Amino acid sequence: MATAPARRRLSREARHLQLIDVAWRIIREEGTEALTLGHLAQQAGVTKPVVYDHFSNRSGLFAILYKEFDRRQTALMDDNLRRAAPMLEQRATVIAASYIECVLQQGREMPSVMAALTGTPELAQIRQEYAVSFTEKCRALFAPFCDGLPLHDAALRGMLGAAEGLSDAVVNGVVSEQQAKDELFQVIIAMVQRCRTLAEGGERDE
Numbered sequence: 362m363a364t365a366p367a368r369r370r371l372s373r374e375a376r377h378l379q380l381i382d383v384a385w386r387i388i389r390e391e392g393t394e395a396l397t398l399g400h401l402a403q404q405a406g407v408t409k410p411v412v413y414d415h416f417s418n419r420s421g422l423f424a425i426l427y428k429e430f431d432r433r434q435t436a437l438m439d440d441n442l443r444r445a446a447p448m449l450e451q452r453a454t455v456i457a458a459s460y461i462e463c464v465l466q467q468g469r470e471m472p473s474v475m476a477a478l479t480g481t482p483e484l485a486q487i488r489q490e491y492a493v494s495f496t497e498k499c500r501a502l503f504a505p506f507c508d509g510l511p512l513h514d515a516a517l518r519g520m521l522g523a524a525e526g527l528s529d530a531v532v533n534g535v536v537s538e539q540q541a542k543d544e545l546f547q548v549i550i551a552m553v554q555r556c557r558t559l560a561e562g563g564e565r566d567e
Contacts, residue, residue, distance in 0.1 A: 376407070376411070376415070377415050379405060380401060380405055380407075380412065380415055380416075381425070381426065381429055383401060383404050383405045384396055384401055384422060384426060385426070385470065386404075387400065387401065387404060388426075388470050388473065388474070389470060392473065393423075393473040393474060393476070393477045396419075396422070396423075396477075397419060398412045398413060398416060398418075398419060398422065399412075401422070419477075420477075420478060420481045420482075420483045421483065423474050423477045423478050423483070424478060424481075424483035424484070424486075424487055426474050427471070427474055427475065427478065427487055428487065430467070430471055430474075431491060434459070434463040434466070435494075437459065437463075438455065438456070438459040438463075441455045441458075441459060442455050442456075442502070447505075449503070449506045449550070449553060450550070452502050452503065453503075453546050453549040453550055453553075454546055456499065456502070456545075456549060457524075457542045457543075457545035457546040457549060458542050460524045460528065460545065461524075461527065461528055461531060461538060461541045461542050461545065462538075464528040464531065464532060465531065465532070465538060492518070492521060495521060496514070496517040496518065496520075496521055499512070499517055499520065499549075500512050500517060503549070503552070503553050506553050506557070507553060507556040507557060508556070508557050510556050510557075510559055511556075512552070512553075512556055516552050516555070516556070517552075519552070520548055520549060520552050523544075523545060523548045524545055524548075527541040527544055527545050528541065
């Protein structure tokens with residue numbers, strides 16, 4: 362029988378990171394069904410109260426795992442954006458590629474984490490927070506190419522809906538990764554071009 366690792370004194374931040382790492386290992390090796398707060402405590406070599414101090418409940422743990430994955434993917438996207446030229450086509454390419462690649466890099470673990478969150482208030486909150494964060498990022502990135510007109514929420518949400526639909530199509534083998542990236546790129550370009558057209562129409566009306 363495997364024995365739990367010896368307990369170590371860690372700072373709160375270091376302990377939190379350790380618990381996250383152990384949780385991911387449990388998911389990879391045993392599946393999401395095995396990830397309970399009690400099992401996490403045993404595998405991490407800590408007491409249950411320590412785990413409950415970091416994660417109020419099982420849904421809270423899965424929500425933090427999702428956010429941690431999203432944080433890492435956002436950091437990669439931001440790094441790619443910093444490397445790209447500040448031009449419309451280059452930024453659209455990075456956003457399209459990063460979004461599709463993020464979904465593909467989820468592997469087996471992230472869909473199971475999302476499934477474990479299905480029906481919970483945590484999932485609804487995560488989806489809302491992500492939608493706001495992603496659309497606001499895109500609004501700031503593409504505003505300089507809209508000739509002074511703002512990108513409206515409807516256009517940004519439409520682009521997000523296209524991204525989600527294309528990602529789902531890739532995962533299910535309906536379209537290829539490159540086809541999804543190319544189509545999402547075109548959706549972004551069309552969104553900005555429509556904004557430009559509205560701006561030009563407004564100038565002619567003046």
